[in-house]
Amino acid sequence: MATFDLIGVGSPIMDLLARVPDDFLRRHVAGDKGGMVLVEAEEMARIVSLLGEAPAHATGGSAANATFNAARLGLRSTFLGKLGHDEAAEIYRRTFEAAGVDGRRFKRGPHANARCLALVTPDAQRTMRTCLGAALTLAPEEISAADFAGCRHAHIEGYLVFNQALADTVLAAARAAGCTTSLDLSSFEVVNASRAWLFGQFRRGIDIVFANEDEIRALFEDNSSPFDTLTRRLAGHGVLAAVKVGKDGAWIGQGEKLHRVEPRRVAQVVDTNGAGDAWAAGFLFAHLSGWPLPACGELASLMGAETVSHLGPIIPATRWPDVHAAARTLGPKS
Secondary structure (H helix, E strand, C coil), rough: CCCCCEEECCCCCCEEEEEECHHHHHCCCCHHHHHHHECHHHHHHHHHHCCCCCCCCEEHHHHHHHHHHHHHCCEEEEEEECCCCCHHHHHHHHHHHCCCECCCEECCCCCCEEEHHHHHHHCCCCEEEEEEEHHHHCCCCCCHHHHHEEEEEEEEHHHHCHHHHHHHHHHHHHHCCCEEEEEEECCCCHHHHHHHHHHEEEHCCCCEEEEHHHHHHHHHHHCCCHHHHHHHHHCCCCCCCEECCCHCCEEEEEEEEEEEEEECCCCCCCCCCHHHHHHHHHHHEEEHHCCCHHHHHHHHHHHHHHHHHCCCCCCCHHHHHHHHHHHHCCCEEE
């Protein structure tokens, strides 16, 4: 019997959260709104210095957010990634362990911990600039099947694909240990830089692929087809396709089957940062618990809606009793 239901793999990043007007991005931040760009520490410091007030802090990272939320839902979870050697790294580890995530598979490096500056505009969209620090030093030779021993499922963030040698090693090690796998495409920049690699990995065998509307369009270089069609195309590559389309809900495709996931309405969208990760956490909890796919989508939608209702990727502790109560109404009835 596996010791852990889930192992997340990615960069353990400390998030810096700031609300900014659209004009701030136009004047001070190069690149497309809504994307993620890797920057040096000096560039991040420059942007932070231009903010009107100090940013808030929260644990983050795509796969890390999903693992954190999955643990809070009840999956036995652990995480593989490289922490730094500073106070931020210790805060990160303690926060994860307090949420029930096993922290023994973190690797450590001598550099500062990874940080991500999430700039949230009034439309609740986040534009991210990331300095990976110690996380960037995680090397293929540090990864082996032993890192995945005792785990049922490995959830891997797409940002790892910027280092394709590392992503290849992670996926090979997870498969060698007998894990099923999921990949969150994470960003249209990831897809644009790695399209051929992604299709190659689909052929080698990835069980679940998570994508949002920008990522699925980038994957197929298709800006016009409806999302149900794109979901079928992704499922046609042999994966369970979970495609999130924001306020319009989601589509889930597996083989010839296609399921529409209705969106959960929220009173006010505050911040979309981490919503897709929370969606993945809900889906993985339900799927690994044996729920039917429509119910997996319902719990995923609940988690995403809860996350966009406040600033930052972490659902406040005060909200979890209501989240657990709502989740119980969605699961299979005994």
